[in-house]
Every structure is written in C-alpha cells, then in structure tokens.
Amino acid sequence: AQSVAQPEDQVNVAEGNPLTVKCTYSVSGNPYLFWYVQYPNRGLQFLLKYITGDNLVKGSYGFEAEFNKSQTSFHLKKPSALVSDSALYFCAVRDRGSNYQLIWGAGTKLIIKP
C-alpha cells in the first residue's frame, strides 16, 4: 500500500528564516504528490503538486517543493517565513492501488515566531 509520512508534528521557525516541512512517500510506480495548507477553522487550500518534469515545483504564497526520487521525499520550502504562514500543512499522494485515492500525511503544524 502506498503511504506518506510527515515525520515532524511541529516545526518552529523565526520570521524571515527559511522553512522546510518534510514529507516522505512510499509508492509503486510514478508518484503524484500534493501539498495543502489548513488555517484554523478553514478547509484545505491547495499549494502545489508534482506530476512529472522539473523536480522543483513552485506554488502559491511563495512556497516551493523539491521532489527527490532517490530519497522518496517531497519537502515543502519557503526562503523567508512570514508569521502568516503559521498553519497546518498536509502532504498527500495518489494511491494507484485504490483507484488513485489521495492518501494523507498526519499533518505538520508550522509555527512562525516574530
């Protein structure tokens, strides 16, 4: 079965510093990977996805993610964190075995301190 792991429950970063939220995956075949963000009492907002092509994917709000096939990772990054980036971040992968259902990571709480 395909799966995705977010190894950190929480990440703390000072405002202005670069941030990384980690995601690793386990799939058979080509991975289709997604990042979403959830603000308190809100639904999920799409940030970016990797389907094929360039390993560096650029998304919304200045976020980008690097696909690394050898390390089976898809880490989310931003060069300079804002306090408003504080939220819950989810990584997800399409599961070919279950008709391409989205399989979700447990989420990482990102806290940006002023």
Place this chain on the structure above:
Amino acid sequence: KAGVTQTPRYLIKTRGQQVTLSCSPISGHRSVSWYQQTPGQGLQFLFEYFSETQRNKGNFPGRFSGRQFSNSRSEMNVSTLELGDSALYLCASSLGDSLSTDTQYFGPGTRLTVL
C-alpha cells in the same frame, strides 16, 4: 469563480439522529469527494462521486452514504449518529477527468458535533 461551498457550517445533533450535509462544487467540476477530519485519525477519505456515480469509496460503515445530482452538487448522509462521528466534514471538488493528476479544491467544511 466561486469556490466550493458547504452547508451548514455547524451542526449539533444527538446520538441516534441522522444528518445530511450539502456541497456545491466549483462551476465546471464534475467530481466531488468527501473527507472526515478528526484530531485523532486525521484526514480520512469517505467517497468520491463523478457524474452522479460513486467512483471511489473509503473504509467507512454503511451508515455513511452520499449522492450526487445532475448539477454536480453532492450530499452526504450519516444515519444513526454516534459520538465518534463528531468531526469536520470536508468536501472537495475537481474537474474529474484525470484520477491521477486532478487537483482537489476544498470547501470550508461542516463541523458536526454529536452529543
């Protein structure tokens, strides 16, 4: 374009009752998926509808059901509510033409509390 809308936003029910949640997808989207989000279990997939047909289903009991109408609007029903059904129910819509690469866009959710 208007985003995904869900009604109602908040619901309080008692055990044994049933509830119906509604979702209106983004215009032009033909696929609607439903998720349950709880602090303990995270995001769990309930089912997906495409062109009025259930195309995919998660591992939830039969008390959870859904349907999709010809205008792509979808409803989800939970019968015989249990305390453990308290959760945020999220609806997501997508174009539906590519299972593997489609991007899902989420509504704000319906917060269901079962007393």
